[in-house]
Amino acid sequence: MMRITLKGTPKSLNEYVGKNGGYAYRKDKAMWTRLVYYAAKAAQGRPSEPYDLADVEIMYFFKTRGRRDPDNFSGKLLMDGLRHAGIIVDDSFDHIRLHVAGGYDKREPRTVITVREAEP
Numbered sequence: 001m002m003r004i005t006l007k008g009t010p011k012s013l014n015e016y017v018g019k020n021g022g023y024a025y026r027k028d029k030a031m032w033t034r035l036v037y038y039a040a041k042a043a044q045g046r047p048s049e050p051y052d053l054a055d056v057e058i059m060y061f062f063k064t065r066g067r068r069d070p071d072n073f074s075g076k077l078l079m080d081g082l083r084h085a086g087i088i089v090d091d092s093f094d095h096i097r098l099h100v101a102g103g104y105d106k107r108e109p110r111t112v113i114t115v116r117e118a119e120p
Contacts, residue, residue, distance in 0.1 A: 002046050002087065004039040006111045009060045012072040029077050036081025036113065047117070050089045055097045056082070057114040061105040070100050078113060087115055 010032055016025040040046065058075045062068065075098060079091035089095045097118055 001114065001116045002040070002043050003112065003114045004036070004043050006035050006039060006113070007109075009062055009109055009111050010073070010077045012068065013074070013076060014072050029080070032077040033081040033084065036078050037085045040082055040085035040087050046085075047087060050083075050086050051095075051115065051117045052089050053095055053097075053118040053120055054088050055099065055116045055118045056088070057099040057101070059112040059114075060100075060102045061108065061110045061112070062102060063104075063106055063109040065104050068102055070102070073100060073102065074098070075100060078111070082113070082115065 011028060015021070016028075056075070056079075058073075058078060060068075060073055079088075079096075082088045083091055
């Protein structure tokens with residue numbers, strides 16, 4: 001099992017919808033991909049070979065208690081970092097089982113990603 005903790009939380013996917021969303025999305029996706037990549041490369045419990053089938057749990061701890069829809073925090077901005085770091089083979093349904101949850105932490109907003117090898 002591998003767990004990484006990143007400071008902050010990605011924006012809701014809804015924030016990228018609109019006239020200028022494409023540029024902001026690409027910029028943020030590149031930033032989060034790098035953050036996940038480097039954290040995963042340094043993580044304890046990192047697999048020696050990418051998991052062919054993995055359970056990926058993403059837990060967001062938001063700074064405020066506002067209402068958020070899980071589908072707007074699907075992990076889209078995070079999964080490529082796991083793939084590029086050699087943690088998972090691919091981020092398709094054939095290779096991951098994704099679990100997303102949200103919580104609240106006013107003092108330390110963060111994103112926690114846990115990856116385990118899954119049984120077929």
